Amino acid sequence: MSGLALYHHGSSVCAAKVRFTLAEKGIEWESHYLDILAGDQFDPEYVKLNPKAVVPTITHNGNVIVESTICCEYIDQVFDGPKLIPADPLKQAKMKLWNKAVDEHLHPACAEVTFVSCHRYVIMKLGEAGMEEFLSSTPKQSVTPAWQERKRQLVMLGTKTPGVEVKIKLYDKYLSEMEAALQDHDWLVGDEFSLADIAMTPYVNRLDMLSMSGLWENGRRPRLTDWFNRIKERPTFKPMFLDWCPEQLTADLKEFGAQTYPEFLDVLGYSDKHIEPAPLGEYMTAIRSS
Numbered sequence: 001m002s003g004l005a006l007y008h009h010g011s012s013v014c015a016a017k018v019r020f021t022l023a024e025k026g027i028e029w030e031s032h033y034l035d036i037l038a039g040d041q042f043d044p045e046y047v048k049l050n051p052k053a054v055v056p057t058i059t060h061n062g063n064v065i066v067e068s069t070i071c072c073e074y075i076d077q078v079f080d081g082p083k084l085i086p087a088d089p090l091k092q093a094k095m096k097l098w099n100k101a102v103d104e105h106l107h108p109a110c111a112e113v114t115f116v117s118c119h120r121y122v123i124m125k126l127g128e129a130g131m132e133e134f135l136s137s138t139p140k141q142s143v144t145p146a147w148q149e150r151k152r153q154l155v156m157l158g159t160k161t162p163g164v165e166v167k168i169k170l171y172d173k174y175l176s177e178m179e180a181a182l183q184d185h186d187w188l189v190g191d192e193f194s195l196a197d198i199a200m201t202p203y204v205n206r207l208d209m210l211s212m213s214g215l216w217e218n219g220r221r222p223r224l225t226d227w228f229n230r231i232k233e234r235p236t237f238k239p240m241f242l243d244w245c246p247e248q249l250t251a252d253l254k255e256f257g258a259q260t261y262p263e264f265l266d267v268l269g270y271s272d273k274h275i276e277p278a279p280l281g282e283y284m285t286a287i288r289s290s
């Protein structure tokens with residue numbers, strides 16, 4: 001046994017990133033499952049491990065490690081198995097740019113997109129008192145520095161929450177960035193699969209589970225389509241992503257996501273009837289050989 005324990009939830013993008021890393025390295029781990037839509041993350045014992053009351057957290061050899069990107073890097077450095085951090089400093093710099101983009105921009109955007117398109121409906125099932133307890137238990141500084149108030153708005157107002165449009169556009173922009181990065185090779189930072197691919201997989205999979213794969217399929221983003229097909233063929237994908245997501249939540253993501261998708265297309269100015277290839281991104285390829 002590796003002595004590593006992971007505190008996680010089935011649909012959490014950040015937790016899935018760590019599960020994917022563990023599986024790709026071939027590491028066995030002990031599971032501590034928290035239902036973050038029922039409020040398990042607010043248990044005071046868990047908050048002692050992760051003061052932002054978010055998943056994932058790993059423990060290993062008596063150490064506690066938070067922040068999914070940091071967990072993935074730690075796992076790659078500490079354990080044997082295929083190297084997921086490229087040895088070449090330039091490729092490593094490219095990989096870090098993806099991780100930074102995820103942590104600073106894409107993840108907060110994904111949290112908002114997921115709440116307005118699905119999680120708000122799941123949380124509403126807690127009833128008025130349950131919902132209030134859930135919302136007020138969120139620490140002020142959590143997924144984002146003002147997450148408590150933002151989560152309340154997202155649950156109450158859905159896609160009408162001011163500022164959500166910007167997040168939908170930002171999410172879509174990262175799909176364009178992926179399409180650009182995949183122009184010349186199979187994986188995001190070159191010919192080797194790396195933590196950059198691991199970091200982006202949960203975010204593409206989230207849209208897929210929300211019935212929003214039209215954002216890249218049907219010729220809109222062909223290289224991203226091929227990349228995701230190659231990811232789905234990896235033996236680690238289904239067990240680490242699909243099998244951990246509870247059946248009811250998988251169904252909710254699919255159904256509520258499909259209902260919200262037309263609103264997203266409106267915001268993006270796309271129409272599923274006339275699919276135009278999306279423009280390429282230009283930031284994530286900024287680190288390159290000149």
Ligand SMILES: N[C@@H](CCC(=O)N[C@@H](CS)C(=O)NCC(=O)O)C(=O)O
Nearest residue numbers: 012013014036054055056067068143
């Ligand atoms: N930057 C953190 C973000 C963690 C995070 O946002 N986790 C979400 C699930 S993906 C969570 O636990 N949310 C709980 C909540 O919204 O109350 C990381 O990468 O670990």
